[in-house]
Amino acid sequence: MNIRPARLVLPLICLSWLAACTNPASNSHDAVTDGLSHASEQIRGASDKVREELAHGNISLSSDDANAPDAAITPQGELLIDGHKVATDATQQALLMDYRTQLAGIAQAGANIGLQGADLAMKAMGEAVKGVFNGASEDDIKRAVEAQASGIEQEARKLCDRLPALLSAQQKLAAALPEFRPYASMEQSEIDDCHNNGFFDADRGQTRSEARDQMRNATRTGIRDGIRGSIQRVAQAAGIASAGTGDTVEINGVRFLLPPGGVSTEAANGVTRIEVSNGLRVKLVDGELWINGKRYPAPKAGGEIDLRTPDTVKVDGVVVSAT
Structure with a gap:
């Protein structure tokens, strides 16, 4: 599992659970029910997989250095670089465990938020799918999901509050373990960007209020488009529309x-x-x-x-x- 906690936290969370809903259901007498049930099972299965990987799998690290080899932290707090274990003392291993714990906490919180958001979206999607059979327009679909977007955004933003502890753990680890430094790419500016919804661009003179509006619109568009795609796939199972699978x-x-x-x-x-x-x-x-x-x-x-x-x-x- 590769984690980039500070980069576009909100849109990635919102779009990730939406994309998990895009497989078509099997043909059945009740395509709508089967489609929604199948999507819900997929979301929960993905959340369970994240939880399992965080508990028992390696967490991969990213680097801004294009030449940096692959690196990961094991569940035992060992640093692997290019598949080889880096020698560490007890203090360094404790810092590795703390950093991994912070990373895993953010990833799990993101999975939980995605699951909560998906449950809300399912309700809206159910109404929208019914609309497909009743000839509903895109505006009908938009109204069905718009009310859900604000609540999902608020929950996702809470992830930003967890980033300072992660940055602190990263800084302590980088100071104590030189081999980790190429992977210590998170900066305070990323925390600031996260709180500002990731769209504030001082170089372009964009105001914070404009950035918030842009993020809100982008998020809601993603939610709406994701649900619309899911509707098409559920409808496909009933033989009334066509859509591909995957991305x-x-x-x-x-x-x-x-x-x-x-x-x-x-x-x-x-x-x-x-x-x-x-x-x-x-x-x-x-x-x-x-x-x-x-x-x-x-x-x-x-x-x-x-x-x-x-x-x-x-x-x-x-x-x-x-x-």
Whole structure:
């Protein structure tokens, strides 16, 4: 599990649980009921998976240095860099455990908020799905979800209050363990941005009130579009609409077909990362393709990489192996 706690906390939380609702239900006599039930089960299953991974799995670390090797903190408080354990004393290991605890706490809180938000959205989605069968317009769908957005935003913003403790733990660990420093990329400005909804841009002279409005609109648009997509997929099960499954991301002319789940992308210092809430991690750097720590043949512009099947990588329809 790779965690970037301070970057776009609110929109990622809101969009991640929405994307988890996008698989179609099987054809049945009651497509609406089956579709909503299936989506609800997926959300809870994703939350349980996050909880399990946080308790028993390694937590991957990110770095602003494009050349930094992969790193992770184990449940025992060990630092792994490029798969190798870094020697630490008792004090350093205690600091690693504290930092991991802070990271895990934020991730779990985010999963819980996503679950709460999904429950609220389900209610609105149920009404909107009924509207599909009754010929409801987009405005009807918008009204069905608008009231839910504000409550979800308020809950998600509480994550920002947890970031100062994480920054403090990071600073103490970086001071005590030099090998960790390339992965200590969080700064106070990110906490400030989180409280300002992540859209304040002083260089452009944007006011805080404008930033809040922009975030609110972006979040609600994401909620509305996500629910609309879910409605289309539920309707597809009843044979009244068509929609694809999973997510598609295009980077540098290469199309990535991803499994359903919350998708985040980040490009910095020549490195592009794609992460899916199911644990899939993709990294493009110096013309190389890395998937969950393994290198694969470099993609070509105009190509297609299919990652929708677990543990299988297809390039232009052909299964390829790690090099």
